Amino acid sequence: MLSRTASELYWMARYLERAENIARLLDVTNKLSMMSISDHTQLNDDQNDLMVPLTLTGTQTLFSEHYSQLTMGNLLNFFALDNVNHSSIFSCMQMAWNNAHAVRGSLSSEVWESINASWIEMKSIRRQGVASLGADAFFDWVKERSHLFRGAMFGTLLRSDALNFIRLGTMLERADSTARLLDVTHQLLDADEDPVREYYRMDTLLRAVSAREAFHTLYKQQISRETISELLILRGELPRSLLACVEIMAEQLELIGGTSGNLPRRRVHTLHAELRFTTLDEIMAEGLTEWLTQFLDKTSAIAESIHQTYLEAQ
Structure with missing residues (x-):
């Protein structure tokens, strides 16, 4: 292509x-x-x-x-x-x-x-x-x-490079949006000690990513910062979670293939492995904002490598 x-x-x-x-x-x-x-x-x-x-x-x-x-x-x-x-x-x-x-x-x-x-x-x-x-x-x-x-x-659409590049762009954009929305909501929760507003903010965050029903299916407990963070970062069952987005990005890059794509594939697979094998405790110990900032830096580097590898005229 x-x-x-x-x-x-x-x-x-x-x-x-x-x-x-x-x-x-x-x-x-x-x-x-x-x-x-x-x-x-x-x-x-x-x-x-x-x-x-x-x-x-x-x-x-x-x-x-x-x-x-x-x-x-x-x-x-x-x-x-x-x-x-x-x-x-x-x-x-x-x-x-x-x-x-x-x-x-x-x-x-x-x-x-x-x-x-x-x-x-x-x-x-x-x-x-x-x-x-x-x-x-x-x-x-x-x-x-x-x-x-x-x-x-x-x-x-044919199962071809056209579909692969469409899905790749979709998942990269979605991962970026989910990470930023979770980060800003977390910072708002830190700045406001009102428990009513805290609950409402968490509930509206779930609604924003169409995950309210999914949350109550996967977690038989009250909404909390920890469970929401785990759901939006590490639960591959949720289509808008970071793990799900990165996993699909890795799949699309493998389908696109080509030896010139080694750098974006390596970066995506590395990030995918980190998400698969990290735990919520490790993320929280590092600090959610700090971890999400690093995640956004990595997705930005992936986007840049995709641009240089596939989207620039050779």
Whole structure:
């Protein structure tokens, strides 16, 4: 496969996954902001919760340049519809469509139609505003469109390098998002001693990664920081866990093959082995934030090696 084609497919998948992850993050932030209002808690706690999307995406400065106040309404507009923000759902879908359009010949008609229809509807929503749907309905729409894409992808694409690069990009983006969301939630829990807010934050984190039902299936106990951390890091049964994402990345790189891919394969398999054989006690002894920071550094190095090995024109 040409490196340019591989790059378009890989980034198409990353942008689509990023759009879904941003929707999940906004959903969590919206729910936490409503809880703050109903509980009449301190303004500082409200601001900490509202800062989560900006912290995760590194867009604090950009946001402050275009919005005078940090409110849920402004955040929703900034992360849903603002094309100035390259991390917005609108921008992600636009870039995913551009990439998909460039490689239509490598996609099935069903996959292309799912992406094209999503982009057409996204432009319509942007003209009307998210209020025309309602925030919750908009988040559900984004997740639904992502699910339709994946269904079409699994159901119609050849088992070839095209599918492998799509899945590789998806899992790399998903692992990055899960790690960052877990880290920021952990830091918020450390900064707030209110047990009610602690429980609600943990519950909304599970909802953000569609893991609430999975948690109660695997753990017959109350939600705790330790069990959530183990679930999102070390439980391969959960599709959005770090172990599950890295395991699929390793599988896709093996399928892509080629002697030039030794570096990304070695890095992914090394990280996979670390996740398989580490324990939650070892992670907590090191410090969850410190461990997650190192994990993100390793996935960044993997992404760079993938780019240099497969996506740059040789």
